[in-house]
Every structure is written in C-alpha cells, then in structure tokens.
Amino acid sequence: MAPPETMQQRWRRLEPHAVRFGGRGAGPLVILFHGCGGVQGHLALYAERVARAGGEAVVVDSYAPRGWARAFGLALVCTGAAFHGRERAGDVLAAAHGLMAEGDPGRPLILAGWSHGAWSIMDLMTMALTAPGEAGLADPSDRPLRTLRSLFLAYPYGGVGALSRVRPWLRSPDIEAIAPLYDHVTDRRDAQRLYVRPSAAGCPISLWEPQARHSFDEPPGAVPWRRDGALCAESLDRFSAYLDRVKTLG
Numbered sequence: 001m002a003p004p005e006t007m008q009q010r011w012r013r014l015e016p017h018a019v020r021f022g023g024r025g026a027g028p029l030v031i032l033f034h035g036c037g038g039v040q041g042h043l044a045l046y047a048e049r050v051a052r053a054g055g056e057a058v059v060v061d062s063y064a065p066r067g068w069a070r071a072f073g074l075a076l077v078c079t080g081a082a083f084h085g086r087e088r089a090g091d092v093l094a095a096a097h098g099l100m101a102e103g104d105p106g107r108p109l110i111l112a113g114w115s116h117g118a119w120s121i122m123d124l125m126t127m128a129l130t131a132p133g134e135a136g137l138a139d140p141s142d143r144p145l146r147t148l149r150s151l152f153l154a155y156p157y158g159g160v161g162a163l164s165r166v167r168p169w170l171r172s173p174d175i176e177a178i179a180p181l182y183d184h185v186t187d188r189r190d191a192q193r194l195y196v197r198p199s200a201a202g203c204p205i206s207l208w209e210p211q212a213r214h215s216f217d218e219p220p221g222a223v224p225w226r227r228d229g230a231l232c233a234e235s236l237d238r239f240s241a242y243l244d245r246v247k248t249l250g
Helices: 008-018 043-051 070-077 083-102 116-124 188-193 198-202 231-244
Strands: 018-021 029-033 056-060 111-112 150-154 174-178 206-208
Touching: 008 018, 018 043, 018 231, 029 043, 029 083, 029 116, 043 056, 043 116, 043 231, 056 083, 083 111, 083 116, 111 116, 111 188, 174 231
Parallel strands: 029 056, 029 111, 111 150, 150 174, 174 206
Antiparallel strands: 018 056
C-alpha cells in the first residue's frame, strides 16, 4: 500500500480538475464538493451565485484525479462499497490547504457539499487533525480551517458510517443545511440525528426542509427521480441570501 499523501500532494492531484468561478484569490472562498454521482451542472449555478456576490468559488472534482467515471461513482460510491466520507475528508482539507494559500490569508472560508460531499465535510469536522494518517493524509493540520466561517450542507448522507452519528464535532462553524422531507437516502430521523453533535458543539444551525427528494436540484436526467425546478430556484435564492448573511460573520 502506498504511503499517505501530504496535503500539498493531494492538492496537486485535485487542482487540475478544480473549476474556478469569480476573481482568483479575491473575497470569501467557497469550495464546493459534489455528490456520489460526480460533478453535475447544478454546482455551477451555485458557484455563479458566489461570483455574483463578490467571492471566489471552486468546484472540486474528486473522481477525475482518481480516474473514476460517473458509472464507478454510481455503482460503488453511491452504494457505500467504496470511498466513504472519512476518506474523502482528505480532499476537503487538501483543497482548503491549497486554495487558502492564495490571496488574503484571512479571507473567510466556506465549505459547501452536496450529499456525499456534505458527508465528507461533516466527517472532517470530527477530526482533530493532529495525527499522521487522519483523513488519509500524511500531515493533517487544522491550519487550512483557521478562517472557516460556515458550512453549506445539502442533503448529507447520515446513515451507518457517518462519523457525525458517533463522534463529537471539534469545530463550531455556522451551518446552513437542507434536509428534504422525502429524502430516501437519509431518512428524516437520520437527518435530524446528524445535527445533534454539531448543535452540542455550539454550531448555529439553519435547517430548511423542503417538500422534495434527495438531489432535487440536480439537472434533468442526472438522477432517476424528477428534478423540482421551482425548489431548485428557491434553493439558489436561499443560497444567495445565505452568502449575504455569511458576510456578517466575524
């Protein structure tokens, strides 16, 4: 087995597959992480809202650097057979490490994830990042998270294997979350359980529960159930309002 990568080595692999929106190194930094089906077009819509608000958004593809196609994600990642959130948490940390080294080191950091991406972010919040090997990295550190202000968590997976079910959170960022009432991947009880430990850690939490299914904002054809265009538009508007609120966080 190959030794763990450093944060910089991981970022070097991810960076060629990271798509940027807005001014490079300017304003708040929002890093977006896709669901288990890979990067889909709806993430660009959210990233464009960040650019309009004067920030920089970066959509990070975790599959392309590993040579994985969407079919691999659907067959193995979406079923839980491979690449759990605690493993992908290293991508989240490495991306923050690489991107926060650019521009103003004091700029606010926001981590945004959809489904598997949100699961990975939440798992990262439970890690001390003081021991080699955490998050699958040789040199984990919480330095890249020093200006973390907020998390945007869209329908995160909350079943067996999600660390937030069993481990306390070690950080307390502001949280904006979406928990669809008809989510069949994470049922309502699991979705609510996911926020018990962040709440205990002192995270302010705003939870929107639309009458929708999992991945309701993904493009038509990306998922086997119907996209809800009206709720997708509302989600984007709520995201813009959320970005305005984050600007006021200290």
